[in-house]
Amino acid sequence: MNNISESSQWQALQDLADQQRQQPIHQLFSENPKRFEQLSFRHGELLVDFSKQHYQANTLENLIALAEQCELPNWIHQLFAGAEVNHTEQRPALHTALRLPEGKECWLNGENISIDVQQNLQRMDELVHLIHTGQWRGCSGEAIDTVVNIGVGGSDLGPLMACNALAETPARDDNGKLAQQAAIDVHFVSSMDGSQLADLLKVLNPMRTLFVIASKSFTTIDTMANAATAKEWLNQNANCSETALIARHFIAVSSKPEKMQAWGIPKQNQLEFWEWTGGRYSMWSAIGLLIALKLGMSAFKTMLAGAHSMDEHFRLAPLKENIPALLALTGIWNINFLNIGAHAILPYDGRLKNLPAYLEQLEMESNGKSVNRQGETVDYNTCPILWGEIGTNAQHAFYQLLHQGTEAVMCDFIVAAKRYGPDASQELRHQHQLNLANCFAQSRILALGDSVLDDAHSAPAHKRYQGNQPCTTIMLNELTPFTFGQLIAMYEHKVFVQSVIWGINPFDQWGVELGKQVATKLLGQLDGQETNNLDASTAGLIQAINQ
Amino acid sequence: MKIAIWGNELIAWTAAACFAEMGNEVLFVPLFSGDHNSGENRSNNSPNKQAKLHDAPANVKEEPSLVEQLQQQLDAGRLRFTDTETAQSAMLHFLAFLPKQLEYATSLCQLVAADSKRQLIVMNASNFGIGASDKLQACFRGEQQIIAYIPDQLPAGSALAHFKNPDHLIIGCQQEWALMHIRALYRPFSRNINQWLLMSAREAEYTKFAITGMLALRLAYINDLANLADEIDVDIDIIRQAMGSDERIGQHYLNPGCGFGGEHFPQYIEGLAGTLSEARNSSLLSTVLEENEKQKELPFRKLWRHYDCDLQAKTISIWGLAFKPGTASISNAPSLKVIDALLNQGCKVKVHDPMAMANIEAFFSTHHHREQLAFCDSEMQALEHSDGLLLLTEWAQYFSPDYQVMLDTMNTALLIDGRNVFDKKLIKELGFTYYGVGR
Numbered sequence: 001m002n003n004i005s006e007s008s009q010w011q012a013l014q015d016l017a018d019q020q021r022q023q024p025i026h027q028l029f030s031e032n033p034k035r036f037e038q039l040s041f042r043h044g045e046l047l048v049d050f051s052k053q054h055y056q057a058n059t060l061e062n063l064i065a066l067a068e069q070c071e072l073p074n075w076i077h078q079l080f081a082g083a084e085v086n087h088t089e090q091r092p093a094l095h096t097a098l099r100l101p102e103g104k105e106c107w108l109n110g111e112n113i114s115i116d117v118q119q120n121l122q123r124m125d126e127l128v129h130l131i132h133t134g135q136w137r138g139c140s141g142e143a144i145d146t147v148v149n150i151g152v153g154g155s156d157l158g159p160l161m162a163c164n165a166l167a168e169t170p171a172r173d174d175n176g177k178l179a180q181q182a183a184i185d186v187h188f189v190s191s192m193d194g195s196q197l198a199d200l201l202k203v204l205n206p207m208r209t210l211f212v213i214a215s216k217s218f219t220t221i222d223t224m225a226n227a228a229t230a231k232e233w234l235n236q237n238a239n240c241s242e243t244a245l246i247a248r249h250f251i252a253v254s255s256k257p258e259k260m261q262a263w264g265i266p267k268q269n270q271l272e273f274w275e276w277t278g279g280r281y282s283m284w285s286a287i288g289l290l291i292a293l294k295l296g297m298s299a300f301k302t303m304l305a306g307a308h309s310m311d312e313h314f315r316l317a318p319l320k321e322n323i324p325a326l327l328a329l330t331g332i333w334n335i336n337f338l339n340i341g342a343h344a345i346l347p348y349d350g351r352l353k354n355l356p357a358y359l360e361q362l363e364m365e366s367n368g369k370s371v372n373r374q375g376e377t378v379d380y381n382t383c384p385i386l387w388g389e390i391g392t393n394a395q396h397a398f399y400q401l402l403h404q405g406t407e408a409v410m411c412d413f414i415v416a417a418k419r420y421g422p423d424a425s426q427e428l429r430h431q432h433q434l435n436l437a438n439c440f441a442q443s444r445i446l447a448l449g450d451s452v453l454d455d456a457h458s459a460p461a462h463k464r465y466q467g468n469q470p471c472t473t474i475m476l477n478e479l480t481p482f483t484f485g486q487l488i489a490m491y492e493h494k495v496f497v498q499s500v501i502w503g504i505n506p507f508d509q510w511g512v513e514l515g516k517q518v519a520t521k522l523l524g525q526l527d528g529q530e531t532n533n534l535d536a537s538t539a540g541l542i543q544a545i546n547q
Numbered sequence: 548m549k550i551a552i553w554g555n556e557l558i559a560w561t562a563a564a565c566f567a568e569m570g571n572e573v574l575f576v577p578l579f580s581g582d583h584n585s586g587e588n589r590s591n592n593s594p595n596k597q598a599k600l601h602d603a604p605a606n607v608k609e610e611p612s613l614v615e616q617l618q619q620q621l622d623a624g625r626l627r628f629t630d631t632e633t634a635q636s637a638m639l640h641f642l643a644f645l646p647k648q649l650e651y652a653t654s655l656c657q658l659v660a661a662d663s664k665r666q667l668i669v670m671n672a673s674n675f676g677i678g679a680s681d682k683l684q685a686c687f688r689g690e691q692q693i694i695a696y697i698p699d700q701l702p703a704g705s706a707l708a709h710f711k712n713p714d715h716l717i718i719g720c721q722q723e724w725a726l727m728h729i730r731a732l733y734r735p736f737s738r739n740i741n742q743w744l745l746m747s748a749r750e751a752e753y754t755k756f757a758i759t760g761m762l763a764l765r766l767a768y769i770n771d772l773a774n775l776a777d778e779i780d781v782d783i784d785i786i787r788q789a790m791g792s793d794e795r796i797g798q799h800y801l802n803p804g805c806g807f808g809g810e811h812f813p814q815y816i817e818g819l820a821g822t823l824s825e826a827r828n829s830s831l832l833s834t835v836l837e838e839n840e841k842q843k844e845l846p847f848r849k850l851w852r853h854y855d856c857d858l859q860a861k862t863i864s865i866w867g868l869a870f871k872p873g874t875a876s877i878s879n880a881p882s883l884k885v886i887d888a889l890l891n892q893g894c895k896v897k898v899h900d901p902m903a904m905a906n907i908e909a910f911f912s913t914h915h916h917r918e919q920l921a922f923c924d925s926e927m928q929a930l931e932h933s934d935g936l937l938l939l940t941e942w943a944q945y946f947s948p949d950y951q952v953m954l955d956t957m958n959t960a961l962l963i964d965g966r967n968v969f970d971k972k973l974i975k976e977l978g979f980t981y982y983g984v985g986r
Binding site for chain 1 (some may be wrong): 581841844848849852855856857885888892949
């Protein structure tokens with residue numbers, strides 16, 4: 001295919017954008033009373049409303065034509081079929097296989113990888129059961145009651161986000177009964193400088209603490225450095241052999257069994273995941289061990305089932321109703337035709353506080369690229385800058401810029417319609433109403449501006465709101481393991497769809513490699529080696545330290 | 548005197564036997580579970596089944612001489628199992644329900660006090676917690692209708708002896724006319740009583756709690772000291788004796804060991820811990836309970852460390868399963884936790900106990916590793932191919948075993964003494980590796 005930006009579909013969209021830009025969002029509403037009906041979509045308990053976007057309802061048809069020009073349906077098929085969609089690393093990207101229900105098959109190179117997946121889930125189940133029943137013993141013989149995940153990036157953000165998002169879901173055993181065991185205390189450490197770990201080690205009981213080293217490559221320096229510190233801490237407090245210490249206090253999750261073995265992790269403490277699972281798509285694998293520990297295996301499997309339901313929707317629904325595809329194409333419209341380069345993630349739910357950080361990695365590490373699959377530099381924008389914060393908190397921080405700044409920003413509002421059952425206090429239930437009111441008020445003003453007021457024109461300029469910031473509202477009926485799984489899978493597929501339009505590989509991340517190499521070299525120079533070959537700035541900084 | 552006894556606790560059955568033996572007419576309704584019918588049919592159509600001796604719970608059947616004594620009194624006709632209607636006619640009532648059965652007691656009090664003119668003395672020995680006597684008293688309208696609280700202080704294993712020959716009696720009742728009847732009832736058992744401790748029902752409830760909590764604290768403290776003694780290499784036995792000879796402290800409840808169990812003791816402390824925590828935000832007793840649970844696994848932990856945290860495929864012997872000697876009860880026994888831990892670590896576990904094996908067998912019948920658990924007819928049989936022996940209950944028959952046979956039978960001469968019954972020096976000289984609690 002030729003450059004997509006030269007296609008007629010692209011050109012048509014460009015022309016449309018030139019027209020539609022003239023018409024503010026509030027006018028689109030006043031012209032078309034059916035906007036919400038035409039531009040909101042449902043899948044199960046998920047409602048996605050695009051009506052506060054800056055396009056007319058029929059623009060979606062042009063966007064779908066562009067997707068078809070890019071052979072999106074074929075790419076979706078290739079993704080699920082295990083084709084080498086990650087061509088620079090010669091790998092498929094089969095995170096969808098991690099969520100297949102037991103009994104369904106997924107064939108890769110003549111092997112049904114579903115069997116491996118189910119076996120690994122079974123192993124996870126056994127470990128979780130041992131820990132939940134207090135029968136995973138530390139080296140003093142005491143039961144483990146605290147688990148610390150050591151990982152970074154995909155080995156950290158997903159499980160951390162899920163644990164916080166679903167903490168209100170009480171841990172349940174395999175039969176769905178409430179787990180009898182007191183909840184396991186879970187923690188996450190990722191930072192290379194050891195500061196998170198050092199703080200934790202001050203308060204944890206080493207004899208009751210288990211570490212999970214989560215690293216796809218098992219060489220990630222951040223993770224291995226934290227693991228070494230954890231081991232040293234245990235060694236200072238334990239009275240057993242190092243073999244026993246590692247066997248009782250470390251579980252490892254990696255795609256490299258030989259490297260886990262070399263670190264001393266015994267076979268029975270190894271959980272595997274595979275080359276065909278990308279790091280930022282790995283919380284569905286054994287990397288999600290902490291999720292299962294915190295919420296119970298049953299909730300973990302429900303989360304997988306939620307994601308699978310979104311997979312099936314994405315795989316089977318026609319593009320005009322395909323929520324991940326429409327979400328992606330809406331982004332394409334904003335980025336490539338309205339020239340918006342910033343994307344705010346605004347969960348109106350404290351439980352989703354880690355969603356912005358998670359999506360920053362998912363989107364920017366996947367699509368933050370400027371070379372297409374043919375190795376050519378693209379002549380259009382790709383992934384925008386994403387950032388975000390719990391919506392109500394962000395209202396007191398960067399919303400000023402969203403409302404009155406000079407940057408165009410597209411916004412995702414994520415909210416759960418229901419929260420707090422009848423058992424909760426009236427005040428808490430009122431807080432939820434307050435939260436909903438704020439969510440809807442903000443997206444309304446961002447899109448429609450002060451046109452929502454009758455007398456806006458009389459206000460002085462510094463009190464005016466221009467509006468026209470395009471907003472998508474993603475509303476879950478309730479935040480549960482199932483809807484959470486759907487939500488995250490929706491974003492994963494959205495990212496894939498955008499990569500197809502842009503013609504880039506979303507599954508590699510070569511842009512993070514050089515820094516690692518250069519840092520390794522600088523280690524020697526920080527220890528006193530010659531700095532002659534460095535630029536003056538770096539050399540000067542190192543000399544300032546070494547003096 | 549005619550007395551009705553209600554409830555299925557050990558003290559109900561013991562009181563039935565003892566009161567009858569002393570010539571009282573005892574009407575016994577152990578299975579009373581409240582009266583759920585309303586209106587006139589209420590007493591004619593009682594849902595409560597009339598019991599038989601055969602219905603006695605396991606801890607009653609296991610109690611030395613109790614069943615025989617009950618049978619004698621039944622034969623003599625002084626003790627009768629009756630229906631609710633017959634029993635409710637008595638003036639004296641004795642209640643011994645489980646802590647969770649306060650509603651049974653309430654329902655009973657409402658039933659017997661329906662006629663507010665009749666004279667009524669209800670002696671409650673159930674442990675419903677502080678304030679329960681007031682709640683029950685509130686069911687009464689008549690002036691001559693009284694609740695007295697007489698705390699249950701019977702130790703399982705010697706219930707009869709303690710009931711018949713108490714050292715002191717706590718009676719929570721301040722109405723003279725009622726006390727007169729209660730004293731008369733207890734008179735045959737009070738020859739050796741040092742003190743009649745008379746107080747209000749609420750004070751008696753509190754006293755019961757306070758004593759139990761104090762004992763638990765002493766045990767927790769000595770266990771804590773013992774665990775520290777392990778680390779700094781001193782013998783807790785020497786420390787304990789020296790502490791106990793200080794008359795302000797005394798020797799009771801100062802034996803370190805692998806935790807306390809039983810039907811009542813932990814349950815009472817749990818209640819007290821809850822009360823203290825709610826009313827005073829005090830975590831003292833909840834900490835005692837938590838530490839006690841950990842202490843139960845102490846023998847396991849010593850074994851675990853001895854084998855460098857790997858017990859896979861080891862054969863481990865356990866002597867003593869009951870929560871204490873002299874009973875078949877395994878209620879809250881350390882053996883439950885230790886066996887569970889060993890089975891989960893892949894051990895074959897060979898156990899022996901003079902009385903409690905059937906209970907353990909039933910308890911572990913659904914454990915997913917139950918096939919690793921073997922029940923042995925003799926203590927020496929339990930040592931065959933053994934990689935270590937854990938002594939968890941201090942049955943007298945374990946105190947002086949034939950050490951040579953032990954050495955010959957065991958794979959590894961490793962002895963973990965959860966009750967400090969063995970002579971450490973001798974054992975070590977014989978060639979055993981020995982771990983005690985704090986020694």
